[in-house]
Amino acid sequence: MIDIDNVIAGYTPEVDILKGMTLHANKAEIVTLLGPNGCGKSTLLKTIAGFLLPRSGRVMLEGADVSRQPVHHKIRHGGVGFVPQTENVFSALSIRENLQVGGHYMIRRDTQARIDELCALYPVLRKKLDTPAASMSGGERQILALARALMPRPRLLLLDEPSAGLSPKVLLEVFEAIREVRAKEGITILMVEQNAMEALRISDRAYVLSMGTVALTGQAAELMADPQVRELYLGGRAT
Ligand SMILES: Nc1ncnc2c1ncn2[C@@H]1O[C@H](COP(=O)(O)OP(=O)(O)OP(=O)(O)O)[C@@H](O)[C@H]1O
Ligand SMILES: [Mg+2]
Known part of the structure; x- marks a missing residue:
């Protein structure tokens, strides 16, 4: 579905941050x-999203080379x-408005139908639809961020630390929200996480990156079952 092939990328010409990254997700x-x-x-x-263009290597999405496509x-x-x-x-925007921003490129009547659909999937959004996002808790905010990205029905979702700063209980709620949308919409999810063990529990596969x-x-x-991997990469013993 998404294939990253030997990608080299960086922010300034002298420094490569990605030094030949190869990975995929089905x-x-x-x-x-x-x-x-x-x-x-x-x-x-x-780089996958298109904010940065690779210096070399390829980003393939559903078989097409999208390396040079902007975000x-x-x-x-x-x-x-x-x-x-x-x-x-x-x-400063309400939950509804945040979702409308996510649906910016959609036809208007589809936008409303998709908001209804996402509110059914994540009832926490419906309760506060017309209140500012500023009034949401950390976990609710992450679910809103997820729903905003889901508005145009993406086939690939890129999540950067969706559980950052959340309590253990709320973190599990956010991971459950991620799992639900995968089950319901068959979407491919590539997720960066620091809470390694919890993230692995909802994941099919994982990559450990280094430099x-x-x-x-x-x-x-x-990976979760391997004591050496746990010790070296996953912050010690499983909880
Ligand atoms: N906009 C930028 N301009 C220049 N250098 C950047 C920029 N963003 C990140 N970097 C550098 O690129 C390197 C990798 O940063 P990146 O944000 O990808 O790390 P990360 O693995 O996501 O880290 P973290 O776990 O802290 O989020 C770092 O050395 C960082 O300083
Ligand atoms: Mg980061």
Whole structure:
């Protein structure tokens, strides 16, 4: 579904942040990207989304080379949704307005139908539809950010640390929301996470990144069961 082939990318001409990144996700898979701060996880998602263009290598989406496609094109025509790590909702706008922004490129009557659909999937949104997003809790806000990206029915969803800053209970609610939309809409999800064990529990596969390349990959269940992997990459013992 999405194939990243030996991608090299960076923000300035002298420095490569992604140093030959190769990975893939199949249709309707949840694939988690793990790795230490600064290893290039967000940069990878930004490169897939089209905020950054690769210096070399290819980003293939459903068999088409989309390496040079800018972000607005990928969101409008390419079926890609993106939830950035920070500032992923408009606090001053209501929940409804945030969803309308997410549906900016859609036909108006589809926008309303999709808002109704997402409110049915995530009832927490319906309760506060006309209140400012600023009044939401951290977990509710992440669900709104997810729903905003889901408005145009993406086939690939890129999530950058959806559980950041959430309590253990709320984190599980957000992961459940992610799992639900995969089950319901068969969407492919590529998710960066720091809460490794919890993220692996809802994932099919994972990649551990290190300094701009893939250090390790495998089935989520296998990685979780491997004591050495747990010790080295997943923050010690499972809880
Ligand atoms: N806009 C930018 N301009 C220049 N350098 C950047 C920019 N964004 C990130 N970098 C650098 O790229 C490297 C990788 O950053 P990136 O944000 O991809 O890491 P990350 O793995 O997502 O880290 P974290 O876990 O802290 O979110 C870092 O050295 C960072 O300083
Ligand atoms: Mg990051």
